Amino acid sequence: MNSELNAFLMQWVAYFNDPLWNFLVILLLAVGLIYTVVTGGVQIRMFLQSIRVMKESRQPGQDEHGITPFQAFVTGLASRVGVGNIGGVAMAIAIGGPGAVFWMWVTALVGMSSAFVESSLAQLFKIRDEHNEQFRGGPAYYITKGLKSKPFGIVFALAMILAYGFVFNSVQANAMIDASSHAWGWDKANIILPLGGLNLTISWVGLALVAITALAIFGGIKRIAHFAEMFVPLKAGLYLALAFYICISNYDIIPHIFYLIFSKAFQFDAAAGGFFGSMVSMAMMQGIKRGLFSNEAGMGSAPNAAAASDVQHPVNQGLVQMLGVFVDTFVVCTSTALIILISGVYTSSGLQGVELTQHALETQIGHYGGDFLAFILFLFCYSAILGNYAYAESNVQFINNSPVVMFIFRLMVLFMVYFGAITSVPLVWSMADLSMGIMATINLIAILLLMPFLRMMLKDYRAQLNQGVKEPVFKLDNHPEYKKKIDTDIW
Secondary structure (H helix, E strand, O other): OOHHHHHHHHHHHHHHHHHHHHHHHHHHHHHHHHHHHHOOOHHHHOHHHHHHHHHOOOOOOOOOOOEOHHHHHHHHHHHHOOHHHHHHHHHHHHHHOOHHHHHHHHHHHHHHHHHHHHHHHHHHOOEEOOOOOOEEOOHHHHHHHHOOOHHHHHHHHHHHHHHHHHHHHHHHHHHHHHHHHHHHOHHHHOEEEEEOOEEEEEOHHHHHHHHHHHHHHOOHHHHHHHHHHHHHHHHHHHHHHHHHHHHHHOHHHHHHHHHHHHHHOOOOOEOOOHHHHOOOEHHHHHHHHHHHHHHOOOOOOHHHHHOOEOOOOHHHHHHHHHHHHHHHHHHHHHHHHHHHHHHOHHHOOOOOHHHHHHHHHHHHHOOHHHHHHHHHHHHHHHHHHHHHHHHHHHHHHHHOOOHHHHHHHHHHHHHHHHHHHHOOHHHHHHHHHHHHHHHHHHHHHHHHHOHHHHHHHHHHHHHHHHOOOOOOOOOHHHOHHHHOOOOOOOO
16 A cells, blocks of 8 residues: 555544543443443353353254354354454554553453343344344444434444444454465565556455455355354364463463563553543553454444344343353463463564564464464454454444345445455554444443343343243343333344
């Protein structure tokens, strides 16, 4: 991309990004803490129940048009477990130091309650698609139905489409290109076409990615769910096995690594100006930003997949998606952090993002590390693109569910995948931060306003468990005071 155009876009994105995130850091943690208190620490109190629900969720439900809760879980993980777990963690450590890892954990812990709330609400307010009889829902739907605000719902849907349909898919494609270039030098096959003052890059890897993405996204949510069910366990298993091997090989320095994480977390150097920025360290800012990008807790993304599943009680899907945040951050992100910190290359390499993680792997297992990560990253990024698309698709349908609109949207998604393959890393990440910040702000305010509905569902669920019911069933008829407020024939 032309350097002058890149600098111009970076300037404008940063102009909006900085004040938004100075505010959002506080809001994100505040909402997570509020719902931790309101739910009685659901992420701790019902953690074992979430595991039980997830283990039992692979069987199809009563509705043949819905996806299974497990498929919704892995579709959510498909988006969560992507470049944020590899490149995002690396960027957080490179900029914020080891202490950023601690704040990623904090974001995940409090965010688990937010993830529980938003996915439960998505189930409660889901609808049945008039064209294919499948379930769909998410923040745009519970904002419209629960808060009775169609304009507010449309604003969220547009932010969601921008973030997940376009920008985040560019991030994933960008990471794949960087990894393949570092490992195999595939970027050397690119062709540069001078067009006026701009140089157009023809990336063969980018075109191939566009092609295989098209094969999946033209099949809709059910095909994507089947893809996710196959890809997600494979990619996570391979990556965690490698991280475990590196940790075992360096077991003697693991205590020192955790000491670094905790000791550096509270070294407060102001990350930004203004009232909020002066209270936030660089470690905290990077940990929260990259943690949020990775686990998506409170952003309003995972509820779009959660709403598509067929469950007996909305809380069940809330528990399953809450577990997704735990797996993403405490398991996968921590694995990446340990690989980088064990290697020590973050202090001297000058690298950021995916290339830093690749370099760290190469110091531990030789040049095969770069090759392995490039392969793993393909699985991570490809499944994340599919998950991102599934989220955005539901919101396009919310605004205009016509076949022509959907076809144009899919073409635009493919274009942005290619755009990510040829543009710069800082610009793509900054665009991701901006779109993510807009989404998260809207969604966090919405779930706070919908607190009465959440309390009603959780009270109903816990009451049935206390009565010895192993599989609670939600019946709206049992809550006449809410029946008029929830326009649905599903419950």
